[in-house]
Structure formats: C-alpha cells, structure tokens
Amino acid sequence: MNELAIKDLLYKLADDQLILGHRNSEWTGFGPILEEDIAFSSMAQDKIGHSLAFYTLLQELGEADPDTVAFTRNSNQFHNSQLVELPNGEYDFSLIRHFLYDNAEIIRFEMLSQSSYEPIAKVATKLKGEVKYHVLHANTWIKKLGSSTEEAILRLQTSLNEALPYALGMFEPSKYEQELIEAAVYAGEEAVKAEWLKRIQAVIEKTDLKLTDLATIEPKLGGRYGEHTEHLQPLLDEMAEVFKIDPTAEW
Amino acid sequence: MYGGGNVFEATKFDDLQTEDPAKLAEFEARIARGEKIEPNDWMPQLYRKQLIRMIEQHAHSEIIGALPEGTWITRAPGFRRKMAQMAKVQDEVGHAQLLYSAAETLGKTREQMLTDLINGKSKYSNVFNYPAFTWADSNIISWLIDAGAIVNQMANAKGSYGPYSRALERICAEEAFHLKYGHDAVVHMATGSPKQREMIQAALNRWWPPIMTFFGPSDKMSTHTETLMRWKVKMASNDECRQQFLDMYVPKIWELGLTVPDPNLKKNMETGQWEYTEPDWDEFKRVINGDGPCNAERLAVRRTAEERGAWVRRALLNPKAKYVKPLA
Numbered sequence: 001m002n003e004l005a006i007k008d009l010l011y012k013l014a015d016d017q018l019i020l021g022h023r024n025s026e027w028t029g030f031g032p033i034l035e036e037d038i039a040f041s042s043m044a045q046d047k048i049g050h051s052l053a054f055y056t057l058l059q060e061l062g063e064a065d066p067d068t069v070a071f072t073r074n075s076n077q078f079h080n081s082q083l084v085e086l087p088n089g090e091y092d093f094s095l096i097r098h099f100l101y102d103n104a105e106i107i108r109f110e111m112l113s114q115s116s117y118e119p120i121a122k123v124a125t126k127l128k129g130e131v132k133y134h135v136l137h138a139n140t141w142i143k144k145l146g147s148s149t150e151e152a153i154l155r156l157q158t159s160l161n162e163a164l165p166y167a168l169g170m171f172e173p174s175k176y177e178q179e180l181i182e183a184a185v186y187a188g189e190e191a192v193k194a195e196w197l198k199r200i201q202a203v204i205e206k207t208d209l210k211l212t213d214l215a216t217i218e219p220k221l222g223g224r225y226g227e228h229t230e231h232l233q234p235l236l237d238e239m240a241e242v243f244k245i246d247p248t249a250e251w
Numbered sequence: 252m253y254g255g256g257n258v259f260e261a262t263k264f265d266d267l268q269t270e271d272p273a274k275l276a277e278f279e280a281r282i283a284r285g286e287k288i289e290p291n292d293w294m295p296q297l298y299r300k301q302l303i304r305m306i307e308q309h310a311h312s313e314i315i316g317a318l319p320e321g322t323w324i325t326r327a328p329g330f331r332r333k334m335a336q337m338a339k340v341q342d343e344v345g346h347a348q349l350l351y352s353a354a355e356t357l358g359k360t361r362e363q364m365l366t367d368l369i370n371g372k373s374k375y376s377n378v379f380n381y382p383a384f385t386w387a388d389s390n391i392i393s394w395l396i397d398a399g400a401i402v403n404q405m406a407n408a409k410g411s412y413g414p415y416s417r418a419l420e421r422i423c424a425e426e427a428f429h430l431k432y433g434h435d436a437v438v439h440m441a442t443g444s445p446k447q448r449e450m451i452q453a454a455l456n457r458w459w460p461p462i463m464t465f466f467g468p469s470d471k472m473s474t475h476t477e478t479l480m481r482w483k484v485k486m487a488s489n490d491e492c493r494q495q496f497l498d499m500y501v502p503k504i505w506e507l508g509l510t511v512p513d514p515n516l517k518k519n520m521e522t523g524q525w526e527y528t529e530p531d532w533d534e535f536k537r538v539i540n541g542d543g544p545c546n547a548e549r550l551a552v553r554r555t556a557e558e559r560g561a562w563v564r565r566a567l568l569n570p571k572a573k574y575v576k577p578l579a
Binding site: 022025026028029030031032033034035036037038041042044045048049052066067070071090091144145148149151152155235238239241242243245246249250251 | 314317318321323324325326327328329330332333334337338340341344345347348351385386436439440443444446447552555556559560561562563564565566567
C-alpha cells in the first residue's frame with residue numbers, strides 16, 4: 001500500500017479532530033447552561049485524544065512526534081476541512097457544526113473500523129464508541145431546539161444554511177481516493193457523504209428545520225489540500241503560544 | 252477548587268430570638284451528636300441563610316475560577332498539558348453544578364444565584380479578581396490555590412449540612428488530582444530551562460499576596476463566628492487554615508528552589524506557628540468590594556455568557572413544568 005495515501009488519510013482525520021476539539025474547548029466557561037459547558041469540554045477532550053491517537057500512528061510511519069506535528073505546522077500544512085476551523089460563533093452555530101461534523105465522523109469511524117489497514121481499524125474500533133455519544137448529544141439537542149421557539153428555530157436554520165457549504169467541504173476527495181478504495185483501506189468520501197445525508201435528514205425531518213437541496217450548494221473546498229480560511233492561522237498561533245517559547249523544553 | 256475565604260455577614264444573633272427555643276435546642280443537640288441536617292429538617296433561618304451564602308459563594312468561585320485557567324486551555328503547551336488542563340477546568344465547572352444543586356436544596360434557585368452573581372450582589376473567592384498573565388500563573392493556581400481550597404474543603408466536608416458535606420467529599424476527591432497536576436506542572440517549570448524557572452518564580456511572586464488572603468481576614472478582625480462554628484457551618488478559623496496551608500506547602504515550594512516573596516516568612520519553632528508579613532487587608536476589602544484588577548472583566552464575561560445563552564434557556568423552558576428542588 002502507498003504510504004503517502006495512508007498518511008494523507010491519517011492527517012485528515014487527526015487535523016479535523018484536533019481543530020474541532022480546540023474550538024469545542026473554547027466553550028469552557030461560556031456555555032448557555034453549565035451542563036453544555038461541561039458537554040462541550042468533554043467532547044473536546046475526546047476529540048483531542050483522538051487526534052493524538054492518529055498522530056501517534058503517523059509517528060509510527062516516520063512522521064515527527066505528535067507535539068511537534070500539532071504545535072509547529074503552519075495552516076497551509078493542515079488537512080482539516082474548513083468547517084472545523086470556523087470560529088464558534090453563537091451556540092446555534094457551534095451546535096449545528098457539531099451535528100453536521102459528528103454525524104459524518106461516526107460514519108468514517110464505522111467504515112475505518114473495517115479497514116484493511118489494521119492500525120487504523122484498531123484505533124477506529126476503539127474510538128467510535130466515544131463518537132457515538134457525541135452524535136447522540138448533537139441529535140438530541142437539534143431535535144429539542146429545532147422544534148422549540150421561533151427564535152431558536154430561526155437561529156438554527158440560519159446557522160445550518162451558513163454551515164452547509166463548509167460541511168460539504170468535509171467530503172472533498174483526496175488525491176489518493178481511488179487507491180484507498182481499491183485497497184479497501186477506506187470506503188471513500190462519496191460513500192461517507194451518501195450515508196451522512198440519510199442520517200442528518202432523518203434527524204432534521206423530526207424538527208421544524210429545512211435542509212436545502214445539496215445539489216444547489218457550492219461546497220467550500222481546499223481544506224484537505226492546505227487551503228484555509230483566515231481563521232486557522234490565528235487559532236494555531238494561539239495554540240502554540242507557550243509551546244513556541246521553547247519547543248525543546250518539557251512543559 | 253476553589254472554595255475558601257468565605258466572607259460571612261455579621262451574624263445578627265437577635266434573629267435567633269424569634270426561633271422556637273425547643274426546636275433550636277433539639278437542632279443544636281443533633282449537630283452536637285454529629286448528625287447531618289437534611290433539606291427538609293427543621294433549621295433556624297440564620298443557618299439556612301448563612302449556608303446558602305456560603306455554598307453559593309463556593310459555586311460562584313468555581314465558575315469564575317474557571318476563567319483565569321480556562322484562558323490557558325487553548326494555549327497549553329503539548330498534548331499532555333492541553334488534555335489535563337481541559338479536564339481540570341471541566342471538573343471545576345462540574346463542581347459548580349454540584350454546588351448550585353446543594354444550595355438549591357435550601358430554597359434558592361440556580362437562576363437567582365447567577366443573577367445575584369452578575370449583579371455583583373453575591374461574592375466569589377477574591378483571588379480570581381487577579382489575572383493569570385502567563386502559563387506559569389495558571390500552574391500556580393492549579394497547584395497552590397487548589398491546595399488552599401483542599402485545606403478549606405476537607406474541613407468543611409465535616410460540616411453539618413448533609414448535601415454540602417456530600418458534595419464536598421466528591422469535590423475533594425477530584426481536587427486531589429488537580430493538586431497532583433498542578434504540582435507536576437510547577438515541578439516541570441521549576442526544574443526546566445532558565446526561561447521556565449523565571450516564568451514560574453514571577454508567577455509565584457504575583458500570586459503569593461492573593462494566596463495569603465485566600466482563607467479570609469485574620470481571626471483578630473473577623474466578625475463573630477462562634478455560632479457558625481457551633482453549628483458546624485464554619486469548621487476551622489481562617490488563621491488555622493492559613494497555618495495548615497503554610498505548614499504543608501511552604502516546604503514544598505522551597506524544595507523546588509523557588510523563593511517565597513515574603514522576607515518575614517518563617518516558622519517559629521517555639522510556638523510551632525508560621526510568622527509572616529500581615530497581608531494587606533485594606534486591599535483585600537477594596538478588591539472584594541469590586542475594585543480589583545479583574546472584577547469587572549470576570550463579571551462581564553459571565554454576563555455575556557448568560558445573555559448569549561438566554562435564547563437556549565428560553566427554548567428549553569416548558570411553561571407547564573413545575574420547579575422541583577434537586578435531590579441531594
């Protein structure tokens with residue numbers, strides 16, 4: 001198997017989890033109710049832990065250690081989708097992003113747990129149990145708030161419309177897509193997207209929200225190839241602020 | 252974290268004269284026997300009032316205390332620290348949740364408590380009105396403020412009010428981990444590069460004066476607390492807590508080669524007591540009454556969070572739901 005293809009897949013998975021984990025952690029102390037504060041913080045810990053697991057697999061393939069990889073790259077070396085780097089905005093946007101993202105992530109993890117590349121299969125099998133709770137959390141809140149007050153429905157609908165083009169960017173195929181599918185490492189982005197659409201539709205149907213026809217939306221692409229919004233570099237600068245005081249020090 | 256240094260209102264003992272003497276005697280006898288008072292038991296109004304005040308202050312201290320350390324979650328250096336810092340601050344918010352529930356059993360809702368916090372009516376631990384300038388400040392908070400809180404909370408866990416006492420037992424178990432985390436982080440800084448050592452010493456210099464006021468004003472100047480101590484609301488005097496803290500942690504600070512910024516700090520071997528420069532209690536009063544470096548910022552953050560989240564709470568509200576006190 002082409003190692004570059006595996007690494008590309010691992011970077012995508014790791015970077016998505018790290019950046020969204022970081023964003024989720026920004027809710028600590030600011031949630032709309034204490035319980036949500038705690039929930040976002042808990043998911044942040046899981047996601048950052050997941051990214052560490054994937055960076056560790058990368059290290060086994062000869063890449064630098066996880067701290068160096070996570071804390072010293074520039075934004076154009078990151079493979080995350082643009083969706084995860086967008087600022088948290090209000091709680092409605094964070095919740096919608098969480099819903100769109102985690103419903104895709106669980107499918108990736110389910111598919112990867114069947115991967116012919118055993119190290120990924122093992123990690124995905126172990127972690128998908130945690131992502132299951134993230135999905136449960138998102139779906140519960142979308143169903144609850146998505147059919148509550150007019151104000152809440154309007155907020156969620158606006159955020160959903162804003163987030164969808166970026167959400168479609170999650171499924172931007174890698175240049176090794178065909179190779180990964182043929183080697184049964186990964187079922188590929190089209191397969192993830194088709195299943196994702198079914199699952200998010202099933203939740204949205206139970207609310208007063210409406211899902212725009214995806215065919216009419218222009219996806220925000222580029223994230224998988226190092227093209228990012230203006231929001232990623234400041235996030236990375238902040239993340240590395242202390243680390244870069246002395247990258248050789250033990251903190 | 253983060254309880255400690257409670258400020259009690261001057262107790263108006265006249266209030267007790269309106270209480271039924273037989274019930275009051277029975278109440279005091281139960282406490283003397285070491286029994287716990289539960290939410291639906293009879294209790295004097297003064298007991299209820301002081302407990303609400305104390306538990307509420309403690310809960311507020313947890314959520315406000317999450318702010319100076321929370322700032323450093325997104326900047327924590329390396330995976331190990333990033334994940335630990337997140338888990339630690341999350342614990343603190345979880346403590347607030349537990350404590351608000353304990354206070355609610357006495358009849359004040361979480362919403363009312365948060366409103367009083369935002370309006371500046373209720374207090375929180377004064378140390379959080381000081382800023383965490385660097386990563387090292389956050390480490391000092393995790394170690395020494397949590398250490399102080401443990402001294403205070405271990406004492407209060409033996410208090411007479413059942414729900415508070417049980418919440419504190421759970422909280423102390425988690426705090427023990429925070430203390431280890433904070434100590435580990437400080438050890439790495441104190442034994443690290445010259446830059447790291449400089450950062451941690453500077454942070455200790457900044458935090459020492461607030462730490463010395465953490466347990467509240469000296470006993471000489473505290474208002475009467477005999478009744479509160481007899482009722483096992485307040486379990487140890489401010490000075491006793493401060494002495495215990497100094498006894499446990501000054502040697503550990505010295506062990507790391509750090510200097511405590513108080514030339515008068517020493518243990519008097521004859522009395523067994525620590526001697527130190529009396530903290531600036533005028534500054535303490537000024538800060539606790541709103542004029543500290545971060546009071547306005549801390550409350551503004553909390554107010555913004557409440558305002559931005561209001562639509563979520565409105566959406567969750569079911570007009571038919573009846574308010575019930577949490578189980579304790």
